[in-house]
Amino acid sequence: MSIQEAYNTDQPEKYNVEHTSIEDYVEEDRASSIVNEFGHGKGSFLTAYFNIVCVVAGTGTLGLPHAFAQGGWLGILILLLAYFMSVYSGIVLIRCLYYKPGHRLHDFKEIGVAAFSWPGYIVSSCLHLLNLFGCPALYLVLAAGNMVTLLKGTAGELTHAYWTIIWGVFLLIPSLVLKTLREVTAIAAIGAVCTMIAVFIVLIQSPMNRLEDPGNSGVIWTGFPSSLATIAFSFGGNNTYPHVEHALKKPHQWKWALVAGLSTCTCLYFLTAVPAYWAFGKYALSPIYDSLPTGAGKTIAIIVMTIHVIFAIPIYTTSFSLEFEKFSRANEDRLGRVGAWCARAVIRTCTMVILVILAVFVPYFDDFMGLIGALANCGLVFLLPIGCYLRLTGVRNKPWYELAFCAFTLFLGIVGMVFGSIDSIKSLIFDFQSNRPTTA
Numbered sequence: 384m385s386i387q388e389a390y391n392t393d394q395p396e397k398y399n400v401e402h403t404s405i406e407d408y409v410e411e412d413r414a415s416s417i418v419n420e421f422g423h424g425k426g427s428f429l430t431a432y433f434n435i436v437c438v439v440a441g442t443g444t445l446g447l448p449h450a451f452a453q454g455g456w457l458g459i460l461i462l463l464l465a466y467f468m469s470v471y472s473g474i475v476l477i478r479c480l481y482y483k484p485g486h487r488l489h490d491f492k493e494i495g496v497a498a499f500s501w502p503g504y505i506v507s508s509c510l511h512l513l514n515l516f517g518c519p520a521l522y523l524v525l526a527a528g529n530m531v532t533l534l535k536g537t538a539g540e541l542t543h544a545y546w547t548i549i550w551g552v553f554l555l556i557p558s559l560v561l562k563t564l565r566e567v568t569a570i571a572a573i574g575a576v577c578t579m580i581a582v583f584i585v586l587i588q589s590p591m592n593r594l595e596d597p598g599n600s601g602v603i604w605t606g607f608p609s610s611l612a613t614i615a616f617s618f619g620g621n622n623t624y625p626h627v628e629h630a631l632k633k634p635h636q637w638k639w640a641l642v643a644g645l646s647t648c649t650c651l652y653f654l655t656a657v658p659a660y661w662a663f664g665k666y667a668l669s670p671i672y673d674s675l676p677t678g679a680g681k682t683i684a685i686i687v688m689t690i691h692v693i694f695a696i697p698i699y700t701t702s703f704s705l706e707f708e709k710f711s712r713a714n715e716d717r718l719g720r721v722g723a724w725c726a727r728a729v730i731r732t733c734t735m736v737i738l739v740i741l742a743v744f745v746p747y748f749d750d751f752m753g754l755i756g757a758l759a760n761c762g763l764v765f766l767l768p769i770g771c772y773l774r775l776t777g778v779r780n781k782p783w784y785e786l787a788f789c790a791f792t793l794f795l796g797i798v799g800m801v802f803g804s805i806d807s808i809k810s811l812i813f814d815f816q817s818n819r820p821t822t823a
Contacts, residue, residue, distance in 0.1 A: 428636045434627045435644030437574035437695050440651055443617025444578055445688065446752050447652050448659035449669035454610030455600035461614050466649045468792045469618040472764055473641045475772040476621055477628050482775040490706050491622045498771035507767055511622050514759035516737060518619060519699040521751050522692035523742035525670065526550050529689040544743045551739035557697045558731040577691035582651045584684045588675050589662040597664025609753055611795065612803030616756025617652060621763045623702045669748060704731050750810040757803030765796025
């Protein structure tokens with residue numbers, strides 16, 4: 384489907400969302416024996432739950448103590464606000480897919496086209512691609528840096544660039560084998576467990592190694608935008624939600640899977656950020672285990688988080704491939720079984736090559752995270768879903784408190800995107816000019 388065809392098909396007519404939401408469709412479907420008209424998959428509630436936790440929780444958990452170091456204890460309030468805004472954003476994003484009765488949009492970009500035509504397509508595509516490539520590239524940066532740290536001084540010691548390439552080649556295998564997100568449930572569950580192990584280690588070891596003068600602050604207003612950007616990154620994953628929801632056998636469970644998944648992530652965030660910031664204050668690093676003393680705990684945390692990010696990357700690459708394969712019509716009906724697999728292999732190989740290049744040339748985890756959080760995630764989590772939802776379903780049919788919440792979310796999203804990007808770019812420029820080491 385071309386951009387123009389998508390635009391012509393999805394003109395931004397306004398419908399009352401109370402009568403067109405996914406819950407209504409599913410209630411009708413459950414009351415009959417008709418197969419779901421939108422072609423949903425066979426995934427369970429746990430499929431969606433573990434995918435959300437695996438995509439959202441990992442590197443955000445590692446970066447939040449540093450976010451508190453930038454913004455002070457105000458980070459607690461920002462984190463709570465970001466949680467409620469992310470839950471609301473994830474729910475209305477899926478409602479946007481079903482804004483027109485009898486029709487389901489496919490992904491984030493189609494929502495942008497339907498809501499704001501060409502400008503919406505351009506903005507949503509840029510944010511979407513930046514997130515889909517930026518996040519897994521960031522994960523490759525972390526995985527490669529962890530391998531350098533773990534194998535330093537051994538026969539397996541290699542440079543950051545070499546480990547990035549090795550991981551890229553290794554991850555190409557599941558990208559070629561796994562066709563849809565339904566098949567990655569097992570690795571998503573393992574990734575979620577790995578995050579919990581790392582959180583437990585930080586929770587125990589941080590208070591045990593508290594600095595004499597950590598320099599904790601109540602509010603650091605100058606660091607507020609950067610802190611907000613990192614926290615926004617911590618709740619990223621919206622652009623994979625349409626695919627995760629589509630893989631559900633019972634799509635009415637999406638709302639509860641989202642709430643459960645993001646609630647789990649937020650609990651993990653508090654268990655990491657609060658004790659780590661209390662212990663290390665303004666000296667808290669990102670990833671946070673770099674602040675821990677050398678020993679078994681730190682080594683285990685590095686290992687399990689490496690496993691986590693490696694398992695999360697296929698979720699991003701598969702989401703991108705599904706969209707590009709649909710756009711290029713690389714399907715079995717058109718190309719046959721072998722032809723479709725070959726086309727899929729080419730698309731996913733090119734995707735991995737681009738990820739590796741990004742990870743090699745932008746090897747600074749903390750500032751790279753801040754930039755992706757500011758540019759991509761503030762837009763994808765706080766701005767675009769809310770704007771599209773109001774555009775597609777109308778404003779006058781919403782209660783005043785919901786409109787106030789939407790306005791506040793949009794305001795914070797703009798602050799985080801603009802000022803957070805400026806701060807992150809300045810930090811990256813300093814990193815390259817000073818040739819800062821890529822590992823602690």
